[in-house]
Amino acid sequence: MHVDRLAAEHPPIELDSVDFTVHRPDLLRERFGHVLDYMARVELEVDRNVLELTTMLPNPPEIDRHFYADVWQPQEIQHGLILDKLQVELGRPPADPDLSSVGAKLRVLGALAHLSPIQDVVRMLYYLTGMATERSAVLAYNLLYDGVVELGEDAIASTVIAPIRRQEPGHYAFYQLSARGLWAELSGWQRWLVRRLRTISFAPVGANNPGQAADFGDVMETLGIAEESDRFAGEISRVERELLWARDRGLQVPEYVARAFREAVELARARAA
Secondary structure, eight states: OHHHHHHHHSOOOOGGGOOOOOSOHHHHHHHHHHHHHHHHHHHHTHHHHHHHHHHHOSSOOHHHHHIIIIIIHHHHHHHHHHHHHHHHHTTOOOOOOOOSOOOHHHHHHHHHTTSHHHHHHHHHHHHHHHHHHHHHHHHHHHHHHHHHHHTTOHHHIIIIIHHHHHHHHHHHHHHHHHHHHHHTTOOHHHHHHHHHHHHHHOOOTTOOSHHHHHHHHHHHHHHTOGGGHHHHHHHHTHHHHHHHSTTSTTOOSOHHHHHHHHHHHHHHHHHHO
């Protein structure tokens, strides 16, 4: 089973396994400090994400609960703790994650999800969000790794970034397999509702308000993807486009995904100006 294999092959990264040696802390802090802060916050907020999931999915399949409670959460929390310790070592303040807020809209979804057909819609949205989040993480960690190596900070690259990025593809695979399986089971009206809710609710990972969206835009600028945000959007939404929008031939990327990334860059540039 994929989830059990993830647990066995990728246990949470031990803090003692990390070498926090940094040769030029001022340069690393200036170049990537805000990226580390954003990533640490998002990873640490998995505690709130689990609260959201238990609210949205009152009766999830056991495999979903096993994945997010026993595999995903412990791994991601360690990612956040490691990244946060690194930024503190660099002289930055620790991340300030929101660990407890569950919005009213999610509570309404959770109340409706006691009806099995609605819960399937909510599950599909969960899988889509998971795919976009994990694919974004894979791409971002790859770019951060290259940037840290370029600065000559090999200890950080090999014992912080590399082990973290190694665990993200397994999460993505779980969401992709789950999404493909569930989509095939949904009725026409359920698929319509998934498309509608996804169109109006999509946001980049960790961007829950305009300020955080601007922070995400800053991360895109630093990692060199702001000028090609549509390509980045296409990369993270490939399977989503294939499942939800297969009928729209020629569509390269869902417009709501591309628009969200463009707006994040615009907010970051407006704030900087």
